[in-house]
Amino acid sequence: MSLTEKAGVAAKAQTDSIVNYRPAYLAMAALGTFYVGIRIYEQYFGWKAGLDSFAPEFQTYWLNIMWTELPLEFIAFCAVGGYLWKTRDRNINAVAPREEMRRLITLIGWLLVYAFTVYWGASYFTEQDGTWHQTVIRDTDFTPSHILEFYLSYPIYIIAGWGAFMYGRTRIPQFANRISLAFLLFFAGPFMIFPNVGLNEWGHTFWFMEELFTAPLHWGFVFFGWFGLAMFGTVLQILGRVIELSKEYEKDVLAI
Structure with a gap:
């Protein structure tokens, strides 16, 4: 490389930013606005049209939401995974250090958005669901609280986690060449909370029990929720690689 080319590389390294969290911030702002909006909707139409599942207004204001959100979420899940796979880096081992750092x-x-959606789904909406069912006696599994918690907020965080996992698998050598157990658990654990909903609904249908989070029927939610602790292992793997790339970058700059 000539001196002129080296100078150009150095200038580009100083002016180009590899940090761009604007898409993540916009996504969290949009999701936050959406969550607040549906919570306001629940506050109003939950009491007005959500107490009797046999009433016509329950079909209008609640079941129509569920029959709409479920297919849309399935399509979104497939679209995110399909897009990331179709646009994957087919020469993953040739990624330049600077580009790998950017990725x-x-x-x-992606992980920030995932954590944000997990909080809303597995924390906020889950907690308010317990409050709802300690206040209102259910006459159906598809209560207003469940329609927004189990069948809306949970699939949203699953889609976000799926996107993060697939992005790493298709664009970052560290995760493309081998499967990270920590990353897999970080995605798969909270994902399994959704299938556990089936057991929860079955149990509440056949057993009359108080809505306590300590009830054995709810232990599955806690168990799979603990898999979120794999976040620390995932972050350590990412930061370890960031440090390695930073050292390589310093060497390149000093060589110039």
């Missing part, structure tokens, strides 16, 4: 930082943005 790792983008992955962190």
Whole structure:
């Protein structure tokens, strides 16, 4: 490389930013606005049209939401995974260190959105669901609270986690060449909370029990929720690679 080319590389390295969290911030702002909006909707139409599942207004204001959101979420899940796979890097081992660093930082943005959606789904909406069912006696499994919690907020965080996992698998050598157990558990654990909903609904249909989070029927939610602790292992793997790439970058700059 000539001196002129080296100078150009150095100038580009100083002016180009590899950190861009704007898409993640916009996604979280949009999702936050959406969650607040549906919570307001629940507050109003939950009491007005959500107490009797046999009433016509329940079909209008609640079941129509569920029959709409489920297919849309399935399509979104397939679309996110399909797009990331179709546009994958087919020469993953030839990724330049600077580009790999940019992709790792983008992955962190994906994980921020994932953590944000997990909080809303597995924490906020789950907690308010317990409050709802300690206040209102259910006459159906598809209560207003469940329609927004189990069948809306849970699939949304599953889609976000799926996107993060697929982004790493298709664009970052560290995760493409071998499967990260921590990353897999970080995605698969919270994902399994959704199938556990089936057991929960079955149990509440055949057993009359108080809505306590300590009830054995709810232990599955806690068990799979603990898999979120794999976040620390995933972050350590990412930061370890970031440090390695930073050292390589310093060497390149000093060589110039």
